[in-house]
Amino acid sequence: MISIKHVSKSFGTLKVLENVSLEVPRSHVYALIGPSGAGKSTLIRTINALEGIKAGEIHVDGVSIHSPRTNINKTRADIGFVFQSFNLYPHLTALQNVTVSPINVKKINLKEAADKGKELLASLGLHDKFDSFPGQLSGGQQQRVAIARSLAMDPKVMLFDEPTSALDPEMIKEVLDAIRKLATTGMTMIVVTHEMGFAREICNQIVFMADSKIVEVAPPKEFFGAPKTERAQDFLSKVLNH
Amino acid sequence: MGYRTDWSVVPESLDILLKGVLLTLEISIIALMISIAIGVIAGLLRVSKSKPLAFLATCYVEFVRGIPLLVLLIWIYFGLGRFFRLGAYWAAIIGLAVFSGAFVAEIVRAGIQAVPKGQMEAARSSGMSYYQAMRLIILPQAFRKVLPPMASQFIILIKDSSLVSTISAADLTLNAKNLVAYNFRSFEIWTAVAFLYFAMTFTLSMIIRHFEHKYKVVE
Numbered sequence: 001m002i003s004i005k006h007v008s009k010s011f012g013t014l015k016v017l018e019n020v021s022l023e024v025p026r027s028h029v030y031a032l033i034g035p036s037g038a039g040k041s042t043l044i045r046t047i048n049a050l051e052g053i054k055a056g057e058i059h060v061d062g063v064s065i066h067s068p069r070t071n072i073n074k075t076r077a078d079i080g081f082v083f084q085s086f087n088l089y090p091h092l093t094a095l096q097n098v099t100v101s102p103i104n105v106k107k108i109n110l111k112e113a114a115d116k117g118k119e120l121l122a123s124l125g126l127h128d129k130f131d132s133f134p135g136q137l138s139g140g141q142q143q144r145v146a147i148a149r150s151l152a153m154d155p156k157v158m159l160f161d162e163p164t165s166a167l168d169p170e171m172i173k174e175v176l177d178a179i180r181k182l183a184t185t186g187m188t189m190i191v192v193t194h195e196m197g198f199a200r201e202i203c204n205q206i207v208f209m210a211d212s213k214i215v216e217v218a219p220p221k222e223f224f225g226a227p228k229t230e231r232a233q234d235f236l237s238k239v240l241n242h
Numbered sequence: 243m244g245y246r247t248d249w250s251v252v253p254e255s256l257d258i259l260l261k262g263v264l265l266t267l268e269i270s271i272i273a274l275m276i277s278i279a280i281g282v283i284a285g286l287l288r289v290s291k292s293k294p295l296a297f298l299a300t301c302y303v304e305f306v307r308g309i310p311l312l313v314l315l316i317w318i319y320f321g322l323g324r325f326f327r328l329g330a331y332w333a334a335i336i337g338l339a340v341f342s343g344a345f346v347a348e349i350v351r352a353g354i355q356a357v358p359k360g361q362m363e364a365a366r367s368s369g370m371s372y373y374q375a376m377r378l379i380i381l382p383q384a385f386r387k388v389l390p391p392m393a394s395q396f397i398i399l400i401k402d403s404s405l406v407s408t409i410s411a412a413d414l415t416l417n418a419k420n421l422v423a424y425n426f427r428s429f430e431i432w433t434a435v436a437f438l439y440f441a442m443t444f445t446l447s448m449i450i451r452h453f454e455h456k457y458k459v460v461e
Contacts, residue, residue: 048367077369087364090459091382100378101368135459146364153368 001026001188002157007046007056016042017053018212024157027186031199031220034209035235040192041084043209044159047190048079061156077105080150080158084165086142088134094121094145095130098152106153113152120148124178140171147178158182160191196239200224208232251427252434258421259431262414263438269334269413270400270442276339277399281346286376288351299347306344311405314341319409334406334413342399349391353384386457393450397443404439414438 002024009017016039024030032040045051047058049065049072058065063075088097098117102108108116118130124144134142143163150158160179164172176198183189183202193199199206199220206223208216208231216223216232224240227233252259287299306314318340319333328336357380365375407416418435422428 050363050367073366073369073371076367079367081364081367083360083364085360087358087360089361089364089379089383091386091457101365101370104374104378105369133459149368 001028001061002047002190003057003059004043004047005057005059007043007053007058009042009046009051009053015212017046020056020212020214022207022214022217024188024190026188028204029183029187029189029191029202030205030207031203032190032192032207032209033194033196033199033235034215038209039212040209041161044161044190044192047159048076048081050081073105077101077153078156080153080155082143082146082150082158082160082163084162086134086139086146086166088142088146088149090134093131093133094126094137094148097134097145098149101149102152117148117152120151121145124148125174138171139167140174143167143171143175144178147175147182151182155187157188157190160189160193162192162194164193164195194239196224208235210235245429247430248427249430251421251425251430255421255425255431255434258417259414259434259438262412262417263442265411266400266403266413266415266439267442269331269338269406269411270403273335273338273342273403274396274399276335277342277346280339280343281350282381284343284347285350285354288347289354303344303347306341307348311337311341311402312408315405315409330406330409330411333409334403334411337409338399338403338406341402342395345395345398346392349388349395350384352391353388354380356387357383383459386454386459389450389454389457393447396446396450400443400446401439 002022004020004022007017007020008015020039020043022030032044034040042051046053047060047065053066060075060079064070065072065075089100092100095114095117098120099110099113102113102116103110121127121130124147126141126144126148129137129141129145134145137145163179164175167175172195176195179189179191180198180202191199191203203220205217206220207214208223208227208229210231216227216229218228223232224236227236284299284302287295288303290296315333315337318337319328319330322328322336323333361379361383362375365379366372370378403413404415406413407419410416414435418431422431425431
């Protein structure tokens with residue numbers, strides 16, 4: 001479903017992605033983990049072309065993301081993206097945040113978009129927040145609105161860029177629960193995360209990145225039980241034993 | 243010091259002054275509308291990825307900001323007026339709009355740049371085009387952020403409009419000049435003029451403050 005082939009990228013002379021390849025099959029959930037500066041966020045941002053690439057190819061459901069012939073707006077509508085800092089539109093209500101793209105990009109009529117938006121928000125436990133503005137919501141609520149906003153476009157895949165890193169600890173669970181629930185629906189997902197328990201529990205594969213490269217890809221049991229590479233062993237010893 | 247004030251000239255001259263107020267308001271409001279249009283377009287060009295368009299907008303802003311309004315008005319009235327039969331009325335409106343537009347452009351640019359980058363990214367990643375994202379997400383937020391500096395700019399526009407008297411547009415200032423030439427009551431007449439300008443700018447100030455409260459965003 002998501003196919004990344006030999007992708008490289010650099011900011012000036014600094015290499016941020018070096019010959020990265022990854023295949024994510026339909027309905028699979030992959031966790032992208034690794035130390036800060038490894039290139040996790042950059043990689044996930046290249047999948048919907050928020051970042052360009054210097055070399056390589058990325059396909060989502062057969063569409064070449066970085067080809068100049070691709071209608072990027074149309075393609076992005078199929079790729080849900082959830083940001084670390086939510087990036088909700090502060091001048092719009094929760095419901096408007098969810099419906100603005102279906103109405104303007106997909107040209108769905110207002111009534112239909114609103115019905116669907118309310119259904120999505122309610123399913124994420126936000127049935128009483130339709131008319132709240134983002135500034136009136138907690139971080140966890142905002143991130144759930146952001147997830148609803150992405151789902152409202154009926155995406156084929158969902159990308160999460162550290163969805164819980166900006167949250168207070170007591171709000172992390174509600175957001176992880178929402179992602180967990182989404183995984184059970186068969187959504188194809190890549191999640192950049194520091195939540196090792198979450199990654200171990202719901203992900204099909206753990207993708208470990210360090211120093212601009214993918215170092216190891218393995219199922220959670222294998223990866224957390226017996227990481228093969230020294231880099232991964234070192235990382236795990238730091239994040240798990242404290 | 244033999245100047246004795248005589249305030250009775252003010253009520254006597256009020257009809258002429260009020261006629262001037264009407265023209266000042268009319269010219270200012272039309273110029274204000276046009277300057278918003280110019281300013282939004284030039285501001286958008288300033289932040290656009292197209293280098294030539296951004297350069298063009300920068301030239302406009304820098305040049306117009308750097309010359310006196312008086313000269314701009316005279317160029318338009320006597321210069322442009324040669325080719326297109328512009329009266330003082332339209333020369334005044336165009337001059338003020340072009341002048342104020344340069345300042346509005348800078349305010350709009352600052353407003354757009356004050357909207358966090360993540361807003362554009364969120365909008366684009368949901369499939370919006372650059373223009374949809376600007377129209378639906380960025381500009382509405384920028385608009386809220388720039389209301390206070392915009393208010394100052396429009397107050398300046400109203401006061402600057404007094405310069406149109408030099409190209410014979412019969413605004414409040416020209417009418418006052420004529421009155422003073424007739425009755426020599428400069429202190430009284432100009433004080434009345436100050437009150438009238440203040441009444442206009444203060445009203446505008448209040449209107450914009452109302453919008454500020456109305457569109458206030460909880461962040």
